[in-house]
Amino acid sequence: MTETAALPGFAGRTYLFQVDNGAAFRNAYSADGRRLRWEGLGESAGQWEDVALHVAQVGPQVYFVSWTEQSGITVSHVMDLAALTVRVFWTYEGEGGRVGELHTGTLEQLA
Template structure:
């Protein structure tokens, strides 16, 4: 069982993105942008996610958004940090996939 099920976190990324993530169950999360998005992404979406505890309070979390964006995170609740890798279809990119690697801080709302 995911330790943070029925809990919420706020993720504040270095690039200015700010999201609230609500872990609705062991398999469903809802993310909500807390700032207006300029990248065309959704303001809120509910997704099925996968998680794996890698070490005490360190989790790998992954989901695929409706538009096909793949989000993979390492959540370190010991340091209250997150590393996120996102990838999406992009015809002019190498392998036809665009990507973003982003670091952020985690806090509880």
């Protein structure tokens, strides 16, 4: 579900998303900006999922993007398309309960 009325700036584009912890993903956004197919790279190679997005534009070329994966992982990005940076918060089940991690990352437009 998309909360923005206008087409998001990332719609129809594909990015290499490199996270500060060494993880990397190929993120391909649908033409309407409502879905994401992420593919893990490096240690996460072979992992992928097609997910529905929740999107809100929070500034010029800045988007809050969130989704829930089948595994129960939740991911929330603040994407700055002008600076090609991302702040990401994800949560997952860990020992003793839910774990949350805050990371930064960079984007490189591939297509």
